[in-house]
Structure formats: structure tokens, C-alpha cells
Amino acid sequence: MPTHEDMVAAVKAYVDAFAQENLNAIVNLYADDATVEDPVGSPLHSGAEAIRAFYAKAVEMRAKLTLNGPVRTAGNTAAFAFTVDVPNEGAVLQIDVIDTFRFDERGRVSRMRAYWGPHNVRQGGST
């Protein structure tokens, strides 16, 4: 099973992949049969193809992630708070999110859930 350090490294790789607009690096963190629920309560993106399509949009929107505080890990799951900056017509939308990543035995993410809603979206500064 992945260690705390493995899980923290995966979270940091996820943040870095957005910074680099590297879609492959994001998708490669996931198991082939993974599910993504973003936001929690919405339909699942299941499997590599659906997950790639979901993240392709986020990369295209130039979403950038900033971690808020340390990654928490419990067993094979990591939870982490972050802010997403999305450029929006000369300004920036900021979205406060908490994600959970459940990992499989090989250290790939098997289940992602993103906790955020309309009240967590705000207008940030100008770019």
C-alpha cells in the first residue's frame, strides 16, 4: 500500500501537473478503472477516457491549484484543501475545494471526490 509520503507526492504531482498544463501527468495518476466525482453528488466520470475528457477541459481553462495547508492521510486515502484559480475575462475566479484521493495497492488514485459548491466560488483579483 502507498505510504504517507507516496500519497503526499501524488497530491503534489497533481498540483504541478496543472501548473504545467500537463494533461497526461494528471491522467497518469489515476488507475484505469478509477472514478472521479467532482463535485460530490454529481455523476461519476468512470474510467481513463472519461477522466481524460474531464481534465482536458480543466487544463484548457488554465485552472491552477494552490494547496491550503498540509495533506491529511488516513490509511489509503489522502484529503487536501486547495484553491483553484481560473482566468475569467481578465479577472480570476477562485474556487475553494477539498479533494479526497483513495489509492489502490499500486499507488494509483482509484477514487477522487471533490467537495465544493456555488458558495465556494468567488471573484478574485485581476490578472
Add this chain to the structure above:
Amino acid sequence: MPTHEDMVAAVKAYVDAFAQENLNAIVNLYADDATVEDPVGSPLHSGAEAIRAFYAKAVEMRAKLTLNGPVRTAGNTAAFAFTVDVPNEGAVLQIDVIDTFRFDERGRVSRMRAYWGPHNVRQGGST
């Protein structure tokens, strides 16, 4: 169903109840048939009696909670990052945690999950 504001108020009431060492105020946030999984992966505390016994220990240890950033809400679930301070022989243990609260239709917490592990515990300053 509870609104964003209802869920944020419940989280703040939870933090305040620890500050006031008010066990009843903590337990009253929960539905009678709620479950508490703290940390994630450990056996569930199921139902009012087990939940009361679990929190009685935390209150006895004088655990105090400080929120780290805004409460995230998705549908009927809130997620929030916080630090717990626990007095420990003249010093303070600090534990970084992320909790999720799922709410029932009446706005009571029906399921709580706490994400933290040994790597999220550190020695803080002296009291």
C-alpha cells in the same frame, strides 16, 4: 435539505462546542442513527451512545479546534480543514484534520469521517 448556511453554522457550532467543552452541544449536532469514522479506516462509532462516549474522551482531553480556511459544501455534505490542539504535559499536540459531515433532511449530521493519520500529528508550542 440543509442550505450552505445551515451546514456552515453546524460546523461553527461544532468548533464552538469544543471551545466551551460542551459535550451535549456536540452530540446534539448528530442524528440518532449517525456514524462517526475517526480516523477514516477505523471502526465506526454508531448511534448516539457510542458517539457520546467517543466525544466525551475528546472533551476530557480538552481538544480545541481551529478552522483552516472556508467550509466547502457539495449537496448535503460539508468538508472542512482544521487543526486540533490537545494539551500534553505542559506542551500542545497539534493534529491537522479534514472532516466531512453528511447531513440528513433535518440538518443533523448523519455521517462524519475524519481524515488524519500519525504523520499529521506534531508537537506544538508550550502552553
